[in-house]
Amino acid sequence: MPKRDFLEFHAVDAAVIDHLIDRAITLATLWTERRMPQSLTGRRVGLISDDTGWRNMTAFDLGIQAMGGLCTHAPVHLGQREATADLAGYLQNWFDLLVIRTRELYNLKALAASAVIPIINARTSSNHPCETLGDLAYIKQQRGSLEGLKVCGIAPDANILRSWVEASLILPIEVVQVYPRLWHVRDPALANANFRVSEDMDEIRDADVILTDSWPQEREAADLAAYRVSAAQLDRAKSDVVFLPCPPVERGEEVSDDALLHPAYKSLEAKAFLLHAQNALVEWVLEER
The missing domain is CATH 3.40.50.1370 (Aspartate/ornithine carbamoyltransferase)
Incomplete structure (x- = not known):
């Protein structure tokens, strides 16, 4: 074998x-x-x-x-x-x-x-891939199914988001990258019907999962401030949304302090x-x- x-x-x-x-x-x-x-x-x-x-x-x-x-x-x-x-x-x-x-x-x-x-x-x-596998196991344990899951990745083209895009190639989930165009995933090997890119933070309104990753090293802070996840942003999402900022979290950059106090924050349980x-x-x- x-x-x-x-x-x-x-x-x-x-x-x-x-x-x-x-x-x-x-x-x-x-x-x-x-x-x-x-x-x-x-x-x-x-x-x-x-x-x-x-x-x-x-x-x-x-x-x-x-x-x-x-x-x-x-x-x-x-x-x-x-x-x-x-x-x-x-x-x-x-x-x-x-x-x-x-x-x-x-x-x-x-x-x-x-x-x-x-x-x-x-x-x-x-x-x-192991990180994504663990998160998916937690999500299924909570929801009972992954069918129709919408995942909003407020993250640049990097390893965390890429593994979720890899997952969208074979699983019945929708993955949306929400980020400025400069950092969009463009790898043709990852292109598929379950993955798309956007610059619109309103995508989080109907997301089941919101994940983040560190800001790119070469950027202007003002360019990404609109993509910082705060408690106010999470309040706009579904009441049962799961918020999974990737550790280590850079507070004040991709995530605000108050987002880590929001009921949607589930990284400790998921990890x-x-x-x-x-x-x-x-x-x-x-x-x-």
């Missing part, structure tokens, strides 16, 4: 995503009850991070151990001293799975092409599902077939 990589959200079937989301919801209950299945017993996972950030790699480490697996952090840097094919050969001598957080998606794809063991993308500068979704993903990738 072919190995199961998870490099881009849309590189797996919608049925697989549905399974992972439902399994994540089940694992969330088992986690709360401290009854985690030992389905990773005997499995050896290498954790590699040559990028900043801590949430999802910590969750991978904790989740793998809680499900009976063995994991270790390997101080590997892709695309530097050692050839990618050589790295793949050495690492697959020891591990059943590699979970990698790195900057360049093409380095991750090159490693996956050389390795006989599966690779999970823990984050790149191009996409962040708990990052652990559960990643547990489901590792379990599926290593599933005996």
Whole structure:
């Protein structure tokens, strides 16, 4: 059977995503009850991070151990001293799975092409599929369904928004990027009927989910002030809207302080599902077939 990589959200079937989301919801209950299945017993996972950030790699480490697996952090840097094919050969001598957080998606794809063991993308500068998978699991747990979901991404063309656009390629959801034209997603590989761009903040009025990401480094603050999410903006949205600003939040830039006190703010609850979704993903990738 072919190995199961998870490099881009849309590189797996919608049925697989549905399974992972439902399994994540089940694992969330088992986690709360401290009854985690030992389905990773005997499995050896290498954790590699040559990028900043801590949430999802910590969750991978904790989740793998809680499900009976063995994991270790390997101080590997892709695309530097050692050839990618050589790295793949050495690492697959020891591990059943590699979970990698790195900057360049093409380095991750090159490693996956050389390795006989599966690779999970823990984050790149191009996409962040595990983050989106966790958010979707939380949303489905709250709503009961993802059918017809409208997601407003008040964010530039960057990894968080891109993973939601990847999801729109295979799931029955609508994703709208609301941002100045300069930072619109224009990648033809992501174009699809479920994704569109806009500059109109009125799009949030009927959104089910509102997400944000950091402002671009090169910008004039006045140009983006209209796209700052505040409590007043959230009051214009649906009463059950879910507001998911991407951590770390830059208060006073993409998000105002009062927005984080609004009842719609659910990042703390949603990010708990990052652990559960990643547990489901590792379990599926290593599933005996």
